[in-house]
Amino acid sequence: MCKMAIVYYSSTGTNYKLCQAAAEGAKEAGAEVRLARVAELAPEAAIASNPAWKAHMEATKDVPVVKLEDLEWADAILFSTPTRFGNMAAQMKQFLDTTGGLWFQGKLANKVVSAMTSASNPHGGHEATILSLYTTMYHWGAIVVAPGYTDPILFQSGGNPYGTSVTAKDNGEIDDTVLAAARHQAKRMVTIAKKLNG
Template sequence: MQKPKVLVVFYSRNSSTEMLAKAVAEGALEVGAEVRMRRVREVVGPDVMRQAPGWLENATEMNTKYEAPTEADAEWADAIVFGTPTRFGSISAELKAYIDGLGGLWFAGKLNGKVGSVFGSTSSRHGGNEATLLATYAPMAHLGLIIVPLGYADAAMFKAGTPYGATHVSQRDAVKPDDDHLAVARFQGRRVTTIARALHVQPQHVAA
């Protein structure tokens, strides 16, 4: 049987969102998905990046591990899971730039009916985690994605995360996602894959 194809496309500067992305991918793999992980690229140059300690170095390291996402990745996928840090209470410019670049696929109707989900992180408590996830729902709806929230459909949800998607508060990058938050992200990967399979993967019929 064909495997559900899941694209995990994220932006991360200091690895918190990256760790959630890896957990989402792990959850998807657990239930039989074919997964692509992609990191969107910076929209500013090295001079700006050097103003934030570690940004340039971390970006260089992560960009050697993950390919940049393309239109072809989005067209390939049965499900697209976006990951973003909160930037001033909303989606990061880096991830939004990738989404904005999908206009050609949108115009051709090639994203309609794909599964969509989102996870994220922020530096401070009440820094906009839930607002960011909900803000990402808007472009997902415009793309024609079938938005999949988490609800409270798994025991992990009663310890961490939000019903809108996995989240983490890094306390100014002093705290990395713990087992509870990673468990929510893995559940998100499993949930998205299960729904993508139901919508897009048809069983193969054996000829009599």
């Protein structure tokens, strides 16, 4: 059975919802899934000043915090992070910076990896953020499996071939086409990982 880790950072819930959809897709494709969040680094005062952020933190407090063992365990790893000035969020970067030991031992090589993201406007750095994540993956020697245009849902959901991305809405809702794209992306990862580990 393919093992997939889905690792995310989400302040107000958008990336969490993307990952829930991806987890559904991975399970439908026959994968065992671990959903985990990276640790929050922001000060309590910052979180408390944003009601949506505070509510999401409380709602997801029982989601496990990712461990390096989750990456080692997985055949495929899907990352999701909001964009921060066209880069991944600092919380995700901090976690990735702890993977040096696994990288040095070659334990991240040949893992199937992919990424998703969100931003508050359509041109807020979606593609650049995903590419910033992939830079780390290239150093690992991982195998980046982008969704490309392997299904019509990619066009319908906004047309990002690098990974599913969404423009976050104030009400927190995500269009069904975007959730379907996240499911497809995860299924594609499972399919490729099964072929590689066949």
